[in-house]
Amino acid sequence: MFTCNVLPGIHLRIFEDRDAGPLFAACDANREHLRRFLPWVGHTRSSADCAAFISTVLDQFANNLGFHAGIWSQDQIIGAAGMHPIDWPNSNVSLGYWIAEPWQGKGIITQCVKLLTSHCFATLGLQRVEIRCSTDNRRSQAVPERLGFRYEGTLRAAQKLPNGFTDIRVYSRLRTDES
Ligand SMILES: CC(C)(COP(=O)(O)OP(=O)(O)OC[C@H]1O[C@@H](n2cnc3c(N)ncnc32)[C@H](O)[C@@H]1OP(=O)(O)O)[C@@H](O)C(=O)NCCC(=O)NCCS
Numbered sequence: 001m002f003t004c005n006v007l008p009g010i011h012l013r014i015f016e017d018r019d020a021g022p023l024f025a026a027c028d029a030n031r032e033h034l035r036r037f038l039p040w041v042g043h044t045r046s047s048a049d050c051a052a053f054i055s056t057v058l059d060q061f062a063n064n065l066g067f068h069a070g071i072w073s074q075d076q077i078i079g080a081a082g083m084h085p086i087d088w089p090n091s092n093v094s095l096g097y098w099i100a101e102p103w104q105g106k107g108i109i110t111q112c113v114k115l116l117t118s119h120c121f122a123t124l125g126l127q128r129v130e131i132r133c134s135t136d137n138r139r140s141q142a143v144p145e146r147l148g149f150r151y152e153g154t155l156r157a158a159q160k161l162p163n164g165f166t167d168i169r170v171y172s173r174l175r176t177d178e179s
Pocket residue numbers: 033034037038097098099100103104105106107108109110111132133134137139140143146
């Protein structure tokens with residue numbers, strides 16, 4: 001199972017079936033913080049919903065399409081970071097992430113995305129890692145910008161969020177950008 005240290009006391013571990021309860025508790029406690037930019041939060045109403053999500057992402061992992069990991073402080077889940085299903089024919093992947101409100105502002109997500117990006121290039125051999133964020137989500141945009149991803153452009157009205165359609169900023173990093 002993929003697990004790695006992120007910062008002192010903080011680690012990433014790929015989701016397992018037993019995480020459904022703690023994952024739901026973290027989502028539920030952060031519902032207002034998360035729902036504005038993560039449409040799935042509105043559909044996450046019980047730990048059974050989280051169990052279904054974990055089952056889906058474990059299938060994704062078993063099919064060699066990438067993984068989703070919890071971000072843990074000791075035995076408490078404080079966020080998540082992972083890959084949307086890898087596009088192997090085109091050797092690219094898109095990353096996603098969230099962190100509980102009290103844990104914002106500590107650089108945890110930036111470090112997780114840095115580790116995942118290195119994993120995508122060095123271990124998986126992918127060519128391109130992409131991050132997409134709403135034009136209204138300044139904190140999310142700051143993550144790829146901090147890590148030297150290149151801003152490529154904005155997709156108009158590309159995602160429906162609870163407050164309506166939003167434009168999406170696309171960032172990428174290529175394997176050749178690493179050297
Ligand atoms: C988007 C989101 C994950 C960003 O979280 P974040 O805490 O701002 O990101 P990081 O964990 O990388 O922390 C960065 C902050 O820590 C600070 N920091 C402290 N130590 C740091 C370090 N060693 N390295 C980098 N940043 C550090 C940075 O200066 C920055 O602070 P600032 O925002 O006051 O400028 C969070 O706001 C969130 O979960 N939002 C809701 C869900 C969401 O929008 N998900 C993304 C959808 S695209």
